[in-house]
Amino acid sequence: MQGRVLVAITGGIAAYKVCHVVSALAKAGVEVQVILTNSAIEFISPLTFATLSRRPALTDADFWQPTHGRPLHIELAEWADLLVIAPLTANTLAKLVHGMADNLLTNVVLASRCPVLVAPAMNTTMWEQATVQANWQKLLQAERYLAIDPGSGVLACDAVGIGRMAEPEAILAAIESILLTKGRQDLQGKQVLISAGGTREFLDPVRFIGNPATGKQGIALAIAASLRGATVTLVLARSAVNSASLNSAIQVIVVETSAQMHHAMLENFGKADITIMAAAVGDVRTASYSDRKIPKALLPESLALEKIPDIVADLAKQRRNDQRLIGFAAQTGNQTEVIAAAKSKLERKQLNIIAANAVDSQQTGFAADTNQATFINDAGVQVTTPLCSKLELAHRLLDFGLNDFK
Template sequence: MKTKSTGSKIKVLLLITGSIAAVRIPLLVSQLAKENYEIRCVLSKNAEKLIKPLSLSILSRNPCVVENDQWSNSQSTPLHIELSNWADILIIAPLTATSLAKWVTGNAEGLIPSVLIANIKPIIVAPAMNTQMWLNKAVQRNYENLQNYKNVLSLHPSEGLLACDAIGIGKIPPNDLIQLALEFLTSNKQNPYRKDLLNKEILITGGCTSEKIDAARQITNKSSGAMGLLLSQVARFRGAQVKYIHGPLKIDKNLTEGIKRYEIETSVDLIKVIKNEISNCDYFFMNAAVSDFKISNTNSAKIPKNQINDHLKKNFELVPDILKKISELKKNNQVFVGFCAFTGSIEEARISIKEKILKKGCDYLFANPIDLEDQGFGFLAQNEGWLFDKKNMEYHISKTSKIDLANKLISQIIS
């Protein structure tokens, strides 16, 4: 997902405990190694029964550490301290109920609990267990206590088919989502990780809308929904309650885990859901790429090709400016952010962008160019852009990954 760097590698310590979900971790190790992270793996005793240390050593290009190494004669420093000091970022995946209980109660019995208690670096937590275990009051209490740890980025378990053949909550979060959280923390390297959006509600729109012409045709655009989704995940990683309204996503649905989503199709659908949700949010990001045109009289049958030109001429109309309409509902304590794609130079676009802020009634407008190489649409595309406010602020974010851009954009807005 991220662009490989030729600079110094980010050091990731991966702690693996004894859930059956551990069998998915070798693929994660391989995935991260290919993205140029330096990985060291630590296996608990129970995890050793599920994964071979040799496999992890080969995939990570580093010796795998096991429980019996904790007090090895070859160690000149206590191993749990050496590992904690070595890492830039930690991941515990899967996190079992036992490891969670030891961690939050300060029980350092075993290598992994010792590392967890000694660690002060950012750590990604990916729980996995049976549904009844996850919903147990003691486990929920321990997990709730863990949310008070300032360095912990928690990814809640997913719902689906579990190893016990039951369907429920308890699956380990997808590897791609764990990697996305890692990329988020990596983009934060200049600043310590903080949950600075706790108790904030953020409403975000993204992706394209589409308007029906007839049974076979529609009007739409190229938006993939990636930028809106990354804004949503970054806000969630920083502690916010997030709702994401979007058109059909052209990206991996695994990356939507943990976000409350509303999928819409038309501009009418979009404005209806926004109106239902807008009153409770602290921040509103209008990132959806709304189709500029619609057909007032859609046809349930397919229109013959020789008649479609006439049909379009008679029924063609512009879609109203949704952000302008929603801004009429804006409260004094809310912050509204609009988005504007442009082509050509920023010098040429600057005047029209400033006019749009006033016209649309938003507090900020982020303008990004879409006619430059490797920029614009799609998850892997990089972006740059300029954030404007109603006065004279103009903040430039240089070309970077979309998740880094999302992170910097949110930081600037909440600052």
Template sequence: MVLGVAGGIAAYKACHVVRGFTEQGHSVRVVPTESALNFVGAATFEALSGNPVSTGVFDRVEEVQHVRVGQEADLVVIAPATADLMARLVAGRADDLLTATCLVATCPVVVAPAMHTEMWNHPATRANVATLRDRGVTVLEPAHGRLTGPDTGAGRLPDPEQIVALSLLRLDGCELPQDLSGRRVLVTAGGTRENIDPVRYLGNRSSGRQGFALAEVAAQRGAEVTLIAGATDELPVPCGVELIRISSARELEGEVAARAADRDIIIMAAAVADYRPTTTAPAKLKKNSASALTGVELTENPDILAGLTASRREGRISADTVIVGFAAETGDDTGSVLDHALRKIRRKGCDLLMCNDVGSGKVFGRRRNRGWLITPDGSVTEVDDGTKFRVASAILDSAVRLIPDR
């Protein structure tokens, strides 16, 4: 694997990208530009990767490395990629080892831009991004946040964890096409928390990783994405995504209802609590008081997914909206995991259902997932074990095929 590093302040984050790849067993060759070494020294990259670092086409001439490095690569990732570097890639320049490597490479190439907002939005940069994508290069959308100075905006390098995950998608054979460009996608993620008192709540084990991966991949495929998230792990905000935080099922229902009408795809990946306390105590309940926790009365929460499909039938949201549900199931005396999921899709009325077997810590909190995609006619497609980003790609591939042509 080749990690190219261009000369921007975000070059320091490339150290974490190297570590992310090597921890997953990949051999990484870092190829910085000469300018990048003004930010991070060659010794740092060599220590982290265990491989030598070169910048020029005349280094190690006897090995013809300006050709060999690109020929032997299974994946090329450039993080950060400056506006200047992308312009040189578009022009087909080969005036340093990194650009020569990209010109030779026949493997997937992933570019993670990082620059000030004005540079990112400049027509020349936008044209260069479009050209690279037309040539099959995966150009990631940058994050929105604090830049080099006091300014904030689009152009921040994505979190190293995101770069690693999205790059490994390409290594795994998954494309990131711009097939959702112009589409509006709504994703829910994470568990809801139903307050018992100011200290305690009812909740579940959902980490939110699958929903965040869905939002990330949808945005990288060109969609305008809104992510409504409940309780989640400390996950990086998906690049280019509007994030709305909620706590309870009723808050989630309200936010979904306010945004559902104009969406092309709605993916309900949140793990919604089935019940909530009928009343929330204003002060902490004491174990030895008359109002002990054993007396908490529960009320059923709204079925948000069923409510969405009902709204579509009744014309409150577009009949063309694709609605995707999730089923976190375990088998029991009344049926297998798939039996329960097949009943659920008939009951809920959604277009696609992702079923997970969540028994024995198989899914919640983990970085990998597997399961089955189910359609209303009862057809079942197995989703093989993979990262949650890979599973997100499979779900979105199926959802995109359901969008009516317009």
């Protein structure tokens, strides 16, 4: 991850979550500059963020000091590739909407042209106030503002409801995405359906046939599509890893078996403009199932298996000309073998695009944080990506798929 990120903290208890964001960015090699409002200092000290960011954290006291160069807010505004405001309070939200500039943060916002990522946090009753919601909707109408909606849960005031700031993992994923795309919203108005994770086929309540898929790549695709403006539905196998990086705007349907995933994908396919089948769905399941644990002594020496219906092939039969269907080919072997198998699958299953990736490598296999793939479309165009994060690969796949799709 590369870039210059200005992180602004306003006065809310969720400020403590931003420590992880700033620390992770600095460790990843991102240049980070922190601004704290006067209210934020009541919750967390500038020294904490100075230590985590490896540079002095700035406050309003710095803003009003005489300088020997250009005004501080102009320097910061021109320096930043991205401005992140987290937590965003109702007070600062109102200031942004009405163009106020009464502190360092709001002056930087008005002096800058870079994308602004906002992550609100407040009490549920405050969030649901008509004035706050009106301000929120007005802010989102401005092209440069990108948002991670608050989630639901137990708040610091002991209330239970919406208003909880997005988790640090979700904020970090959004930052990486915006640095990659410059905040463009080229999927605005599109419906995207994605499957992720590995399905499980049960022999009895405690034993199953499965695979090592974690869902990391599918989750990355959902995040990427959502942050580019799409309405995203993610069908996520229960075996997937922690999904804290998902923002609350993504609709998640949790499944476990291939039959459940098959049903969910078919049910949501009709409204999707783009469907990406990134899940590792089982090929076979046991021919019979016991609803009680089978005693070890009674386990059969061999299992009778039956083939699982092919989800992507069934989707292809229903695909309209205005829909894009994208699949993955997780293969082993050398590059020639991997691509040959992917091309065969692309044609056999009537896909628009396939992403071929080798899974017999620690850097590109199941559970890895990085990936590499060759994208092939039905016109024969073929592009191989460098080794990169799974989020970057997700954006590269969307770029490839959008070349001929408006």
